[in-house]
Amino acid sequence: AQTVTQSQPEMSVQEAETVTLSCTYDTSESDYYLFWYKQPPSRQMILVIRQEAYKQQNATENRFSVNFQKAAKSFSLKISDSQLGDAAMYFCAYSPPLYNFNKFYFGSGTKLNVKP
Amino acid sequence: EPEVTQTPSHQVTQMGQEVILRCVPISNHLYFYWYRQILGQKVEFLVSFYNNEISEKSEIFDDQFSVERPDGSNFTLKIRSTKLEDSAMYFCASSESTDYGYTFGSGTRLTVV
Numbered sequence: 446a447q448t449v450t451q452s453q454p455e456m457s458v459q460e461a462e463t464v465t466l467s468c469t470y471d472t473s474e475s476d477y478y479l480f481w482y483k484q485p486p487s488r489q490m491i492l493v494i495r496q497e498a499y500k501q502q503n504a505t506e507n508r509f510s511v512n513f514q515k516a517a518k519s520f521s522l523k524i525s526d527s528q529l530g531d532a533a534m535y536f537c538a539y540s541p542p543l544y545n546f547n548k549f550y551f552g553s554g555t556k557l558n559v560k561p
Numbered sequence: 562e563p564e565v566t567q568t569p570s571h572q573v574t575q576m577g578q579e580v581i582l583r584c585v586p587i588s589n590h591l592y593f594y595w596y597r598q599i600l601g602q603k604v605e606f607l608v609s610f611y612n613n614e615i616s617e618k619s620e621i622f623d624d625q626f627s628v629e630r631p632d633g634s635n636f637t638l639k640i641r642s643t644k645l646e647d648s649a650m651y652f653c654a655s656s657e658s659t660d661y662g663y664t665f666g667s668g669t670r671l672t673v674v
Binding site for chain 1 (some may be wrong): 579594598602603604605617650652654663664665666667668670671
């Protein structure tokens with residue numbers, strides 16, 4: 446069964462510093478997709494970054510980058526130059542292969558606090 | 562930037578009443594989903610919908626739930642007889658294809674009293 450684990454319920458970072466949120470997942474599939482979503486206090490879910498499992502290169506989006514370790518089934522999110530607006534819940538999500546209509550499995554989330 | 566729109570943002574209903582949660586997906590998207598998030602818990606998959614039919618549903622999505630795309634633009638989730646444990650944030654999402662992330666709506670907070 447697919448499970449997604451976020452072992453850090455809450456983290457804090459100083460503004461302008463770098464923070465890494467961890468995520469591990471369990472699957473028997475070889476091809477899949479991984480995502481990080483941000484949920485601010487408004488509770489909207491905002492896509493931060495995605496990674497295809499068949500790509501070895503780690504995805505990056507501006508200040509956000511991932512460290513994807515397929516063998517270890519690890520998918521961590523690094524936020525560089527943290528800003529106050531980055532404060533939110535962050536959810537890691539796994540999606541099975543294309544033929545399975547993108548049923549997402551979410552982790553339990555990490556609450557990120559950004560200190561001025 | 563295109564948005565997925567959900568209405569209402571907050572709905573309070575009496576236990577046993579029927580509720581309809583409404584969503585307007587992005588116009589060129591073909592795949593539609595409902596998820597829910599009970600306060601303090603994980604976001605959970607409810608149902609996926611494609612080509613005017615359910616493609617997959619979870620064990621949560623029992624006979625009390627139904628989905629419909631009545632007019633080619635709206636996508637609705639109906640709960641026939643609400644229970645206290647249905648209180649949650651309900652997210653609609655849509656995607657253009659199956660190889661990208663969803664665009665989520667801003668959610669409907671359902672409170673059953």
